[in-house]
Amino acid sequence: MTPERADVVVIGGGVVGSCVAYFLARSGIDVVVLDPAPGKGASAGNAGLVVPSYTLPMSNPDALITGLRSLLGRAPSTLASPVSARTLAWLARFVLASRPGRAWRDVRVLHELAEFSRRGYDQLRSEADFPLWSDGFLHLARDRRTWAAEVRTARRLAAIGVRSEELGPDALAAIEPGLASGFVGAIRFPGDTALDPERTTRAFAEAAVRHGAVFHAERVVGVRTVAGRIEAVETTGPTVAGKAFVLATGADTAAVGRLFGVRLPVEPGYGWSLTLPTHASLLRHAVQFADEHVVVNSGPDRIRMTGGMEFGGRASQAPRPEAIATLRAVAEAAIPAMRTIADPGIAWRGARPMTPSGLPIIRLVRDNLVAATGHGPLGVTLAPATGRIVAHLVTQKGIPLRSS
Numbered sequence: 001m002t003p004e005r006a007d008v009v010v011i012g013g014g015v016v017g018s019c020v021a022y023f024l025a026r027s028g029i030d031v032v033v034l035d036p037a038p039g040k041g042a043s044a045g046n047a048g049l050v051v052p053s054y055t056l057p058m059s060n061p062d063a064l065i066t067g068l069r070s071l072l073g074r075a076p077s078t079l080a081s082p083v084s085a086r087t088l089a090w091l092a093r094f095v096l097a098s099r100p101g102r103a104w105r106d107v108r109v110l111h112e113l114a115e116f117s118r119r120g121y122d123q124l125r126s127e128a129d130f131p132l133w134s135d136g137f138l139h140l141a142r143d144r145r146t147w148a149a150e151v152r153t154a155r156r157l158a159a160i161g162v163r164s165e166e167l168g169p170d171a172l173a174a175i176e177p178g179l180a181s182g183f184v185g186a187i188r189f190p191g192d193t194a195l196d197p198e199r200t201t202r203a204f205a206e207a208a209v210r211h212g213a214v215f216h217a218e219r220v221v222g223v224r225t226v227a228g229r230i231e232a233v234e235t236t237g238p239t240v241a242g243k244a245f246v247l248a249t250g251a252d253t254a255a256v257g258r259l260f261g262v263r264l265p266v267e268p269g270y271g272w273s274l275t276l277p278t279h280a281s282l283l284r285h286a287v288q289f290a291d292e293h294v295v296v297n298s299g300p301d302r303i304r305m306t307g308g309m310e311f312g313g314r315a316s317q318a319p320r321p322e323a324i325a326t327l328r329a330v331a332e333a334a335i336p337a338m339r340t341i342a343d344p345g346i347a348w349r350g351a352r353p354m355t356p357s358g359l360p361i362i363r364l365v366r367d368n369l370v371a372a373t374g375h376g377p378l379g380v381t382l383a384p385a386t387g388r389i390v391a392h393l394v395t396q397k398g399i400p401l402r403s404s
Ligand SMILES: Cc1cc2nc3c(=O)[nH]c(=O)nc-3n(C[C@H](O)[C@H](O)[C@H](O)COP(=O)(O)OP(=O)(O)OC[C@H]3O[C@@H](n4cnc5c(N)ncnc54)[C@H](O)[C@@H]3O)c2cc1C
Pocket: 011, 012, 013, 014, 015, 016, 017, 034, 035, 036, 037, 038, 039, 040, 041, 042, 043, 044, 045, 046, 047, 048, 049, 050, 051, 218, 219, 220, 221, 248, 249, 250, 251, 252, 256, 269, 270, 271, 272, 273, 306, 307, 350, 351, 352, 353, 372, 373, 374, 375, 376, 377, 378, 379, 380, 381, 382
């Protein structure tokens, strides 16, 4: 039975909500997580990279130009029908946030958050059972212009402390023998790593439960307030009362936020993946094919390809077969060992919770409501930092958990 009262009610049990629950429960707080399908949202089929190097917000002039080209059918980010007025308004804010200089001012904030998160991963590994693998993240370029852009970005990132190495074709072949030839060069980010995101999310949830958190498969459908203060949430099961509430609902945040009377500019940015079984890891590194914007994470027993950034459309749409075929074709061209895999694999589509600025929203948004959302392409990377910050906000910032 769902407990009908908790100190903190976390809405959403993806990688972010599970991490929040873990850090709260670990501080001795009584936590309930409500989610009809915990760990089955964006946290399931994503690329599974922990990438403090990848912290340049997407709303920057270069990405904007790529995005505009994509509307002409020449890049993987797209607009899908139907496009709502809300999506158009969000895109307008995204364009404004893409003005020159803005992203490079925020990249430092995101990088520091990601580094803080990486240390959180070290702490979590002592309590949660999930492996990390890969010798870093390689950005690979076949086209000289792509290569020049990758080098420019890596050199700028170096100024804020992101370590990287520029590799020519011979050096690349020496460190990554699983790749075919044909690349002009690669940037290696040695501080990045990779994992299985579904297993890791489950491990965070299990660690939270060991500290006393309770997960219940209920959807939040309404909010009860008394004198302007949130007292309880109505669910598909019982009503659950709390002293504080955390909104960790990923790409559904705008809709769920409206139930709480808050407007949060979080828009689904759909992506897709294909996962194939393997007998061993086919690559030593996680890789990004920068020309095609396809990311590959090769783990001990499966290889996953991800790509796409689609705005508009519907959450319930299946991944497009041609988009999945493209992922496979790009990876097979570059990773010869993949060509013998006959299995059709598992195709998946999910939504990144995007904000116009690329910065997550981790703050009090009403007097006893904390938002932990909008992590865009970095939710796995930033989850431990988010959990720690939310636990700090709830325990240190005057939400009266223990007064009644
Ligand atoms: C193709 C792709 C590749 C990606 N690769 C990476 C990567 O390599 N590294 C990285 O760091 N990030 C990556 N991401 C981003 C990452 O997946 C997300 O940022 C992250 O999973 C968001 O986690 P979340 O917990 O906020 O959201 P979710 O995992 O979507 O969880 C939100 C939860 O809220 C629940 N919920 C919604 N409404 C309600 C309600 N009314 N009541 C109760 N519960 C509700 C949902 O059921 C869901 O379980 C990728 C994303 C995609 C799509």
